[in-house]
Amino acid sequence: MPNTFETAAEKMIRQCGGRVTTGRVRILAVLLTEQQAITHREIEQRLLGKQSLDRVTLYRVLEWLTNKQLIHKVVSDDRVWRFHANHELHSHQHAHFKCNSCASVICLDKLPNERDWSLPVGYQFQEIELTVKGLCAKCV
Amino acid sequence: MPNTFETAAEKMIRQCGGRVTTGRVRILAVLLTEQQAITHREIEQRLLGKQSLDRVTLYRVLEWLTNKQLIHKVVSDDRVWRFHANHELHSHQHAHFKCNSCASVICLDKLPNERDWSLPVGYQFQEIELTVKGLCAKCV
DNA sequence: CTATTAATGCAACAATGTTGCAACTAGTAT
DNA sequence: ATACTAGTTGCAACATTGTTGCATTAATAG
Numbered sequence: 008m009p010n011t012f013e014t015a016a017e018k019m020i021r022q023c024g025g026r027v028t029t030g031r032v033r034i035l036a037v038l039l040t041e042q043q044a045i046t047h048r049e050i051e052q053r054l055l056g057k058q059s060l061d062r063v064t065l066y067r068v069l070e071w072l073t074n075k076q077l078i079h080k081v082v083s084d085d086r087v088w089r090f091h092a093n094h095e096l097h098s099h100q101h102a103h104f105k106c107n108s109c110a111s112v113i114c115l116d117k118l119p120n121e122r123d124w125s126l127p128v129g130y131q132f133q134e135i136e137l138t139v140k141g142l143c144a145k146c147v
Numbered sequence: 148m149p150n151t152f153e154t155a156a157e158k159m160i161r162q163c164g165g166r167v168t169t170g171r172v173r174i175l176a177v178l179l180t181e182q183q184a185i186t187h188r189e190i191e192q193r194l195l196g197k198q199s200l201d202r203v204t205l206y207r208v209l210e211w212l213t214n215k216q217l218i219h220k221v222v223s224d225d226r227v228w229r230f231h232a233n234h235e236l237h238s239h240q241h242a243h244f245k246c247n248s249c250a251s252v253i254c255l256d257k258l259p260n261e262r263d264w265s266l267p268v269g270y271q272f273q274e275i276e277l278t279v280k281g282l283c284a285k286c287v
Numbered sequence: 288c289t290a291t292t293a294a295t296g297c298a299a300c301a302a303t304g305t306t307g308c309a310a311c312t313a314g315t316a317t
Numbered sequence: 318a319t320a321c322t323a324g325t326t327g328c329a330a331c332a333t334t335g336t337t338g339c340a341t342t343a344a345t346a347g
Contacts, residue, residue, distance in 0.1 A: 026293060026344055047334080061296050066335065068294090084276065086226040086303080087334075102264050107273055115266070119259030124242050124277065126255070129284030133247055136224065136278040137264065144269030166313055166324060187303080201327050206304065208325095226334080227303075 012036040023075045030060055034068050035077060035092065044081050044089035044103065044112040081112060083138055102137035108146035115139065152176040163215045170200055174208050175217060175232065184221050184229035184243065184252040221252060223278055242277035248286035255279065 016035035020027050037053050038045070045053075047065060054060055069090055072078045081089045081103050089112050102115040118135060126132060156175035160167050177193050178185070185193075187205060194200050209230055212218045221229045221243050229252050242255040258275060266272060 028294065028344070030295075063297080063336080064295055071294095082222060082224050082226060084222045086222060086228070088226075104266060104270065113267075115264050117264045119264060119277075124255050124257050124259060124279055126244060126279065126281070127253075127284070129287060130244065131282040131287050132279065133281035134279075136280060137259075138276040139264055139266065139272065139274075140276060141266070141273035142271040144267070147269060147271050168313070168325065170326075203305080203328080204326055211325095 012039045015039060019077055020075075023077065025071070025075065029058075030064055031068050031072070033057065033060070034065065035072060038072075038078055038090055038092040041091070042113070044091035044114070046087050046089050048087075050090070081138070082136075083110075083112065084140075085110065100135065102139060104139045104141070104143070106143035106146055107140050108142055111143055113143075152179045155179060159217055160215075163217065165211070165215065169198075170204055171208050171212070173200070174205065175212060178212075178218055178230055178232040179234075181231070182253070184231035184254070186227050186229050188227075190230070221278070222276075223252065224280075225250065240274060242279060244279045244281070244283070246283035246286055247280050248282055251283055253283075 013032055013036045016032045016039055017027055020031050020035065025031070033054060034050060037050055047069065050069075051060075051062070051065060054065075069078070069080070069088075073080055073090075076093060078090050078092050081091070083089065083103070083105050091112075091114060100118055102118055103112055104115055105112045118137065124135075153172055153176045156172045156179060157167055159175065160171050165171070173194060174190060177190055187209065190209075191200075191202070191205060194205075209218070209220070209228075213220055213230075216233060218230050218232050221231070223229065223243070223245050231252075231254060240258055242258055243252055244255055245252045258277065264275075
């Protein structure tokens with residue numbers, strides 16, 4: 008029932024006051040379907056069968072969705088952005104796990120608190136980016 | 148007295164059982180001089196005045212030094228590797244701070260401990276990559 | 288339905304990093 | 318000191334990821 012995701016996506020986009028275009032809906036629907044953070048390239052592949060979508064458009068839609076906070080992006084040690092839909096359960100700030108074997112990325116809920124990484128004097132904290140690496144359940 | 152760093156670099160490389168080439172010595176010396184993690188490009192610029200060094204060689208030397216654990220690399224949200232010499236004071240695993248204004252990167256000593264980001268069942272921890280972001284003392 | 292403006296597609300570019308291969312050189316043996 | 322050999326280097330070409338400018342298209346308001 009993929010339509011469910013498409014209608015949800017459409018609703019989310021409309022609520023942001025943005026134009027509801029097929030590209031945005033389909034891309035957000037893909038991200039809503041995924042349990043894990045996926046790359047630009049993986050999104051492209053999931054859209055292959057259907058009507059084509061330009062590479063650049065995909066980049067721009069992802070940027071737009073990120074700005075609207077409908078999705079968020081993660082960078083990992085392979086220097087590739089990965090994107091994930093912002094389900095309600097995730098607080099805005101959270102950690103990620105990346106499998107060293109299959110490169111899959113999931114979101115973790117907990118974040119370490121500030122006493123664990125105190126900054127030098129004069130430094131001001133703004134945000135934290137934490138990636139835990141290891142093996143996922145499939146690859147263990 | 149930059150020679151101090153060059154001789155230290157030379158000694159470190161020799162201890163690893165690797166060939167002592169001028170490229171390796173000069174690159175490692177640059178990294179030993181720096182207090183913070185710097186990019187491939189920044190290293191290139193610091194070597195400009197002296198006898199030229201190929202871009203590719205720089206990449207390969209950095210890879211070699213990383214494998215030998217004489218330096219370590221950090222990825223941050225601009226998708227660019229940054230390199231830093233492994234001074235004794237830093238444990239192999241540690242966190243980094245990146246300034247959101249000037250993009251400078253320094254190493255932090257503390258690491259959050261495992262209870263702060265428990266993994267799902269079946270997942271196996273291997274390493275942790277933590278970047279705290281904010282403003283450095285100069286940019287506050 | 289039309290007008291307006293945001294969104295798209297295309298082409299070209301930019302930045303970062305990688306690969307193959309011939310030429311060179313540090314360390315070693317003679 | 319000289320020659321040998323394997324590890325390094327330089328060059329050219331390529332790969333990947335992401336960005337910019339601009340003309341065209343399409344979503345919404347009226």
